[in-house]
Amino acid sequence: MPPATRATGPRNVEVTVLLLDIGASMHADLDSAAHALSAYVETRMLSRPNSDLALVYFGTSGTSNELHDEAASAGDPTQYLHISVVHALQQPGLSMLRSLRQVPRGDGESDFVDALTVALDSLYKAVALRDELQGPRVAKRIVLLSQLATQIKPDPGNAFKDTLVRKLAQQGVTLDLVCLHPYLAVPGTRAQLQYILDNSPHTLREVHDAAELAGAFKSREVTATAFYSGPFTISEDFEFKVKVAKKTNQEKLPSLGKESPFDSTDPAASHGLTLAREYRVAEEGDAGEEVAQEERVKVYRYGKQLVPVSSEEERYLKYAVSRGLSLLGFVDAASIPRHHYMKECWVVVADKASPTALAALAALAAAAHKRDQVAIVRYVPRAGGAIHVCAAAPVPAARATPAHLLLNVLPFAEDVRDFRFPGFDRPERKPGLRAAQAALDLVRAGALQEGPRERLVPEHVANPSLHAFLRLVANKALGVEPGADPGPDALRSALEREGLPGSEPGLAKACAELRSAAGLGGPRRALGRSPSQRLRPELAIQDMHAALGEEGAAQSLAALRGMHRHILELMRGSPGDRDVDAAVECAAAMREAASQHFQPDAWNSFLKDARKGFLNEAGKSRFLTDMQEAGLTPLGPARGGSESLRDSLGTEG
Incomplete structure (x- = not known):
């Protein structure tokens, strides 16, 4: 048996074609759509500099693409009209950002099937010219943003779409579709799109307003990596291998470093600054003699006393426990209050290389879910590190996801804060029937659920501060004066009361009634x-x-x-x-x-x-x-x- 060969080629490299509909149906939302794609480009420039992007418009007034030129040379100038390749595949730069800030309004037909064909052809030709982009580790994507509100020409027998699907599979391309205002989509156009999606790897996001569109692309995409890989110990003689990764983690603003503005003529010179700290004996007047590293020791302040703690004593204070994930027992899910969930959430999955581990975790998750219980586990991700007691909630296997556990860190006794409430047994502190009914009306009037759709779903709400940071960096790179271009304010307005569906007079009336009923x-x-x-x-x-x-x-x-x-x-x-x-x-x-x-x-x-x-x-x-x-x-x-x-x-x- 020949030895297995490892995949070659660069890692974390992605080539993407951005396909934007600028036809007549998109004019009202074109600024928001361009801002969303601009944020996508800014993200790639800052966090994935190895990624290559191409920009294609369809629904344009004119035509500029190689497939049309080839068809015209063959005697058929009616093919692939109203599609323009604005930027060929390249590393994202300021020229692409400038294009997305000055998107023209087109009046041509927005045929997304032709546009996908042109995008795929552009991607194929660019990759073929560069050996480093032909490895299996290079991810290929086409991002399509449209309302699908234009009736496209029919495709009898799906012959053309079958060819397109086959070529997408051959090139390993994933479709990423963002459909704006899906209720505006033409049924025939949507049906042709659905046929392509049913036969191709894809993601589909339906957005209903500018705020959701602004959050369609994350300001930073982080791929989950295993923070812990090792045995999940059930008992002394039973364990199986699992991987633990972050499920959610608060993304913070990038930290700003300190650089020197000194303009050196030496190309090898660095603008970075180094920080040095000196320790000196505290004396009246001038600073005393400097204290060397070997003469300094950590101390614990005990009242007015300073208790020295040596490095040996500091190691002794640590709870020495081996690295691992161990089952301690099971409790009813209802017995753990929501406020006991601390910090970020982790996901535990079985090692896909071990059929035994897959079966064991699936059985464990199914049994715990059936009894409505959660596992209590001890989690030490690093040897000698902090020890966590976690609640592991079971998630049974579904069609798209395997069985897994969700870990949430539980508090120790010292972590629980005691807040003493006043007694509520006095009659005046209890709501009357009118106040209770008014509160119920307020909850109904402010409902964020609109049929099957829910507003402010975490997966669809982007952090406005992170997007503002991206916009700031892009503005400075483009030479835009501070404050001259704040960008669309859709993300911030989405988190204001006035931007939500309950802001109509019905909610105001419910608030007034509750205020009156409660005496506020x-x-x-x-x-x-x-x-x-x-x-x-x-x-x-x-x-x-x-x-x-x-x-x-x-x-x-x-x-x-x-x-x-x-x-x-x-x-x-x-x-x-x-x-x-x-x-x-x-x-x-x-x-x-x-x-x-x-x-x-x-x-x-x-x-x-x-x-x-x-x-x-x-x-x-x-x-x-x-x-x-x-x-x-x-x-x-x-x-x-x-x-x-x-x-x-x-x-x-």
Whole structure:
């Protein structure tokens, strides 16, 4: 038997053709699409400099590709029209970024099958000219971004698509499709695409808005590597080999190094700076004598005392345990509260080279899942390293994934923080039926689930800070002035309340009702726990006058506070300035009543809350302006005052 040959060629090399639809149906979203691909190019430039990219537009007004030229030379100039190869396969650079910042609007037909054929041909010809790109370790991809909203020509018998699928397989190319607004896709076009996808390795991402499109490509792609590879010990005489890798891990902003701006003429000179630290004896005045490395020792501060700890003693303090993954037992899944899951999550998979390990882990995961239990394991990834006690949740085998375990680190006793809550047995601390119903309505109104689709799924929400960093680096490389090109703000708006589906008036109404039912909000905060008269929204002025007709200062104050609450709730629930006129009318009635019943503080308190709530809120600051124009100024100790509303409250927080 001949010895096995190892795969040759560079590792972590990827060649990709970016295929962007710029036809008429894409014009409304073309800026967002170009920004998404620009972020993809920036990622490759920073994290995968060995990768090569090509850029192809389809749906263009003109035509510029070799397949069309070859067909035209053969006497058929109607083939592969409206497709332009903007950049041939090359290492990504500033020229490609500039192209993606100035994407033209095309008016040609967006035939994705022809575009895929041109992209594959461009990829094949470029790879054939470079020996280093022909090894089996070189990943080949075509990234297609389109709405599929153009009806393409039919393909009777799927003959053309079968040829395309066969060539994709021969070249080992993976399709990565991003479909924007999938509900706009033409059925016939979508059916032809589905045929290709069913017969080719691919990924398909459907995005429904600019925020999802901006997050279609990660700012940094990290391939999972085994952090631990070794035995999973079940008992003294039973173990099998597994691999443990990170499932999730918080990605941080790249650290910024310190470089010298000195422009040396020596090409071998380095701009890097080195950091040196000196230790000296602390003395009054000038620094004392320098302390050598062998004369320094670590100390533990115990009160005012410094207790020296030698390196031998420091090793003794460590919990010496061998490297490995060991089963300790099983517990009910419900017995581990969610807040006990700490740090990142790990995934445990069986070694694919061992059929015994595959069968053992599959059986273990299936049995634990059937009994709704999780395994408690001891995990030491490195010899002499930290020891972790983890909960291993079973995930049975599915069609696309093998059986595996998900490891989450559990806390030790010292890691648990004790927060003492006040007693909740007092009746006033329990929600009433109205408050409970209002909270239920709020949950329903703010639901992120829209049919089968859910908003803010972690796999589809990119980190706006990381993308902003990429944009900053690209802008500096392109010579763009700081702040001149912040880029689309879709990622940030996706994480704002106004950018979510519950931001319509239904949610605002539910919030106002819950605030009222729970006794929260502006009037309650400004006026303490004093009672207020509840007014009917449609008859607020009549209800206030009716309550003011009853004898007693307390009753009149409660009526004014009720109007105070009603006006603020009306404005908070108003979409924009729709209810400003009604609110000003109620405010005028309240000021007149406060003056007549000698309650200036009630009116002035309302003005302060109104200013705090609406002065800087877009669409609602008109409420303050209209009150000013109507002469609804603060009341003095006696009857009134002529000072300006903004001037009199200008020093308020």
